[in-house]
């Protein structure tokens with residue numbers, strides 16, 4: 444059963460505030476195409492207020508402020524947020540499913556991950572205090588040096604719509620753990636649960652201004668945040684095209700950025716696999732989250748000796764995927780997030796056909812669903828390396844296939860992309876898997892699986908998939924700056940100007 448969409452305002456300085464220009468954006472349920480509510484639309488005026496609030500909250504070295512509070516104090520708030528997420532999981536999961544179209548069970552899984560991520564960074568916040576003033580060994584005993592890790596400052600966090608609350612949490616939790624104050628700008632296509640996070644922050648009494656949440660359009664709310672002179676860092680997740688704009692804006696002020704961008708990740712299937720196990724992982728790797736995963740293993744590279752039989756099994760697994768309203772029991776593939784994305788994906792499929800590829804399975808709206816932005820899981824064969832479907836990120840449930848005969852050829856095909864986010868290899872020969880894991884040009888390698896992601900392990904890409912790492916200890920480092928403190932400990936004068944003949 445659906446839940447009511449709360450009507451929310453912007454969250455600035457610990458309070459709900461109407462956007463200065465009073466604009467709102469409709470929320471469209473992608474399963475029904477109906478308007479189910481609206482969210483506030485921030486503009487540069489609201490960004491100004493949020494940045495001011497964050498700067499006041501951040502301060503540093505006043506004793507009472509967020510930045511210089513002990514890690515244990517920050518951890519207390521992060522744990523309280525985690526507990527509230529868990530308490531409200533059924534409602535939050537439904538809101539997420541209705542807002543972005545992901546199957547309810549996946550949304551519930553996301554909420555567990557969100558709570559787990561806040562808890563994990565609560566632990567790291569506590570651990571940070573013990574890691575302060577780490578001594579550095581120097582070659583001169585007249586000096587002592589140590590290192591302090593300090594929060595970078597006020598950070599702008601810009602996030603996408605495919606895991607709305609989870610992607611936001613990957614940034615918010617480590618940023619707050621580090622002692623930064625933040626302004627979160629979620630995607631206009633799915634912001635509902637991020638506004639509920641604001642409600643939770645208010646409930647747990649998070650100090651005002653530590654986290655501000657501005658919903659709104661990219662150019663109107665995201666761009667002024669990226670270029671704001673009092674924002675010390677931007678952490679961005681989204682498309683490579685927008686990532687490039689964000690980086691260009693930040694570059695004007697030499698502002699650091701970390702970028703988690705798109706992908707066109709390969710999955711290489713060798714001839715020695717169990718065909719059904721491998722087919723299920725291949726389907727999951729590309730069709731999970733309605734195919735809207737940055738790391739979707741959307742290029743299948745399968746050994747020619749098993750290709751026909753493997754594709755047969757893959758089609759069988761794909762036929763079994765239940766496509767329905769995300770709130771329906773057992774749904775495994777919901778709608779695409781928006782009309783725009785839906786049209787874009789259908790165009791990708793049409794272009795593949797017109798370029799000479801074969802639609803082996805799917806490629807259309809499922810016959811039993813008249814409304815909603817639904818697309819069948821789609822498998823495309825007879826793919827050429829010059830085709831758009833091989834080269835560009837679709838961000839939908841569309842898998843393209845090529846075959847290989849040798850290991851070298853498989854590696855070459857896998858790395859034939861401008862992206863470098865995920866990669867997967869399926870084989871019973873673990874030595875081979877190890878070799879391939881070294882050869883893949885990607886930030887993440889899955890062996891005999893595809894997509895499982897853990898808060899403790901680093902996440903991020905190479906090539907045009909971005910740089911910087913989220914999650915794990917690396918995620919915390921994103922929001923810390925390193926300060927060297929060096930002390931002269933000798934009682935002797937330095938003596939440089941007293942004895943010119945030191946040599």
Ligand code: NAD
Nearest residue numbers: 602603604629630661665666681682685703704705706737
């Ligand atoms: P997008 O680039 O369209 O939008 C991302 C965010 O940027 C949104 O909040 C948007 O409002 C904002 N934005 C848009 N224009 C802006 C501008 N000029 N200045 C500042 N902000 C602006 O991406 P999307 O469609 O929301 O998400 C899909 C993309 O995200 C895919 O390419 C996917 O691969 C990528 N993604 C990557 C990861 C990862 O971890 N690498 C994770 C999830 C999604």
